Amino acid sequence: MTSSMESRLSISTCFITLFFFLLKSLFAIDTIPPNQILRDNGQTLVSAGGQFELGFFSPLNSNNRYIGIWFKTIPQQTVYWVANRDNPLTDSSGVLMITATGNVTILRNQASSPVWSSNSSTTSNNPILQLLDTGNLIVKDGDSENYVWQSFDHPFDTMIPGVKLGLNLQTGKNWFLNSWKSLEDPSTGDYTYKIDPQGLPQLVLRRGTEILFRSGPWDGIRFGGDDRLEQNSVFDPIFVDNDEFIYYTFENTDNTTISRFVLNQSGVIQHLSWNQRRGEWVVIAIVQTARCEEYALCGPNGFCNMNKDPVCYCPSGFVPKVPEDWNALNWFDGCVEKTSWNCSSATKFRKYSKLKLPDNSEFLVNNSVRNRMECEQACLNNCSCVAYTYAGTLVTGCVVWFGSLIDIREFGQDGFGQDLYVRLAASEFVIYCYVTRKRAQRKSPAQEVNNPNEFHHNNSDEDDMDLPLFDWQMVESATNHFAFTNKIGEGGFGPVYRIV
Template sequence: MMVFPLTFICIFTLLLSLFTKLSVAIDTLSPDETRTDNGELLVSSGEAFELGFFSPPYSNNRYLGIWFKNVPIRTPIWVANKNNPISDSSGLLTITATGNIIITTNTTTNQTTTVWSSSNSSPPTPPNNPILQLLDSGNLVVKNGGGDYLWQSFDYPCDTLVPGMKLGWNLRTNQEWFLTSWKTLQDPSSGDYTYKLDRRGLPQIVLYQGSTVNYRGGSWDGVGFGGDPPLPTKAVVDNIFIINAIDVYYTFKNRDDTAISRFVVNQTGSLQLLTWNERLGEWFNLITMQRDACDVYATCGPYGLCRFDVLAACNCPNGFIPRLQQEWDRGDWSGGCVRRTPMNCSAPQGFRKLPGLKLPESSYFLVDMTKMSLVDCKEACLRNCTCVAFSLTSVSGCVVWFGELLDMKEFSEHGQDLYIRMAASDLARRLDKRNQKVQDNNQRIVEEEDLALLLFDLATVSSATNNFSLTNKIGEGGFGPVYRGELTTGKEIAVKRLSKTSGQGFTEFKNEVILISKLQHRNLVRLLGCCIHEEERMLIYEYMPNKNRTRGISLDWKKRIDIIVGIARGLLYLHRDSGLRVIHRDLKAGNILLDNEMNPKIADFGLARSFGGDQFEENTNRVIGTYGYMSPEYAINGHFSMKSDVFSFGVMVLEIVSGKKNRGFYDPDHDLNLLGHAWKLWNEGNPIKLFDVFMEDPVPTSEVFRCIQVALLCVQQRPEDRPTMSSVLLMLDSENPVLPMPKQPGFYSESQLSSTGKHHCTTNEVTITMLRGR
């Protein structure tokens, strides 16, 4: 039998105890303990959250924060010293015997300095044996010996709301919970945007930019805010709104305990509800609160009604007219509307019902919580000459408004009913706003395929384009020719006419009308309407004077990088922020148009596909797109996803940097296309040779190198190796980012594409259609 010395047994026991202690997640900190900036963390008991020191992407500053433990992309939900960063790794976290949380650092003179403390918010009552604990909800709390909370991070939100956090007020203590955006992606200090609950009248949540209202979510109706449709049955969260004598606040919870979700106001003021998609390894946008132009606060002025799915987004209710007709005709709706007949309480009056609205801004209305009928509410408004409108809601009862009505939005379904006061003579008028004539007598608002859009008649379009003359023709694609035109109002338009010989037909035409009419972004081309006459099918767009000059001697590097970033933002909106999750499928230089200020706009959505639910990819037996821009998995196997668009984007970036086309590229030293040429130069350590010789000096070499590297990451052979557009934009926007090294691109020679045996095409930028047998 082997006998171990006593010393060995003691050492072994000590090591075992240390290993056991280290292997257990530590979620508490006592006054006699510290946590340094040396990888020492607090981990919640269920290992949902971690607390420790960290640096934001591409920043050397250090902060104490809380983040999701099981999300590989570090995503802080709370930052303690957000306005006072630490410049090195000397940070130290402690809790005092009085329950005060302190973060200190050592200065260059070896002096200890406090950079953050919870003392300003600690209770006056001396605690009993306080401890600091990170809970599985993500809440950091100070508890006394009896278990009561003396302080909690949930009372001091940053830019993120997680399940269980509150947005609103504690009416007893006057404690307010609100979100504040980060200043930049690299700087968590207080930014320009705050998201707060306005408790005056009907509770509503408002986004401020500084002191100016930027967006208003609308009032709570028991299901959602402002008449928005309820969350789908497959949604991962439930909205919760509490109104009582003590609290008024919004919160949410996950329907599935395994889900990871967060509500965030980002540095640009966008409000998003996101959930972690483990399969894709990225945050998926469930909801973007600002979905269209009508979500810009008071965009239609007083009494104006906004509807995003029609050309003239703003209109006046029946019985009202524009306050400033000339400005209104020019598309400046800020002056709003006025009553056709001024209010006169001594004359007969009544109410016009406006159904399906986001109720007006709530600064000037009163709420009667008692049970009242519609008639009672109407009579209460009529008794007060200054009452201009009323509504009967299921949550708050009778609501009446005084003063001008602001920020009203029309919904095609859902929404709430508003009754506007007006003269009886105006109520007698039978006006149907959907059939009112607009500026041009040859245009009218119609409903077709359940879509409200501006329908142009053939005579109007023919006249605008000089009967589709060759001198007005500005281009041609797989869809057909494109003509420049001018309406009688002086507005310039671009008319895309479906060719009878086109491989695309009415399906693609209808697809583009339906998709782009629902998309609103500064980097997407704007659809003005369509023309359907017998066999004719035409799309009418805003005219882009600079067409698609994404390559050429007139573009210096500043213009080129602005175009690249603009395309990336438009594509990110399609993939993540639009709510539709759109894959373009024909992204190419010819489909990027430039406006007067050289801002890029993505065009031609005839081949686009939208995904719903948790769908992210699809196969097709009909491959449609443009060779030279199509990803390998799509061209060969008909498999497309958001990463297919990423590949096309990478090709365009290389074309913009070099001033050359991918297909038809020629170099005397090899037979590679532009992708292969860029890959060859990259491996030789000489990417500077890819630069367009016509770019004006000085050229920021490091910035151009970064664009080339990002482009090569986008065109990698395997889709899973390519970044998402959110990562692409982060890499492009950040200073001194650390980028991964690219792998071999797909289709880096013409022979690769030809060897697929599927189709042969000329180097012209034409859209092709290819059918596949099953």
């Protein structure tokens, strides 16, 4: 009798165990069909390869409940996407389901109205909700590979491989990051990080409408103002700019790497990689760390260089607009031209190298030019043009600027960056001459100047006088045979003349 009871008890225990195992296994899958629900009782969706998991969660020090997606293979729960970020549940009565028409919904209980919905504009006859191994939560129509809706179209504060920042030019869909409000609150925060598609596309960080940082335009390898977004051992950036899309994304260099970009609640953009040995996220790069990355720190026409002290300076041909403020390290008003010019003035260009190009606030892209000289002529033909650049790696090639030049960073001789040709009054190109015929004859042949409208600025600290080399005939002609009326002074090295 006892043996029989023990046998029945053992069988019952097995059935109960099997029942709960099957119940749990029911949701240890990656799909949900219409009207099946996922409850807030530990049930989750797990992607087919076990890379990502979806379920209800509460942030640190919060009792609110949200639907989120996190990395399944990492013991430290790291949520990268949240559905109902601005509509939390206050208890564990919530359920997730997909409707017969393909809308993903979260309800306070099965009978209530939705607290969040995907609001898909496309309906489906046989919708299935599926969590992919990429971390993308999708709604598809039966076995079709066409997505009715996908979470990758609605990024939050985190960018993983496959998530885009940019614009679908056909639909107008804008993909961008938006920070959490705080560590405890995933609701819409103060900071956004998105592609500005106007003119030369670039990444821009804003607090509300205020610009805090911009990456500069893509140069074919990196964004021109940030080498931390170029290829490295764990990271392969991708930039697309065509008639359908403008977007930036990235891939991991191998399948074992787990990395992400995060716009945190303080507005800091970090690139992190999971270190399995240490069991923690390791910061690979912080996008905006240098003082010169603060937007428009040096004001209009001011240059910022981290190798200088102070970091802001007025380039040749410019002076501080408000000297007393500038000397007090208040650079807000920036720099103005030392000698103004107008449409009837003689002007020339000074070349600056290794720069983050000025912002796109007032500029024009010219797609018709074929080389740099044509680009320069396009600038000369418009008396409002103050600067230009030409680079084959830029999608547009020739860009000219009007008005003040905003947010220029100089990277120095060992850095990267692009060339900028700044237009100045010809009288600003002063030739410091102590040249004599005898000295000119015994020196080696001077460097030829290919373009008489252009002078080159040496960015190095070792040559702040910006002295190009000219042959004797050019010097003599430029000073009207060293006419007294063109003499502007005399120093230890001899007379100083201005160009006419």
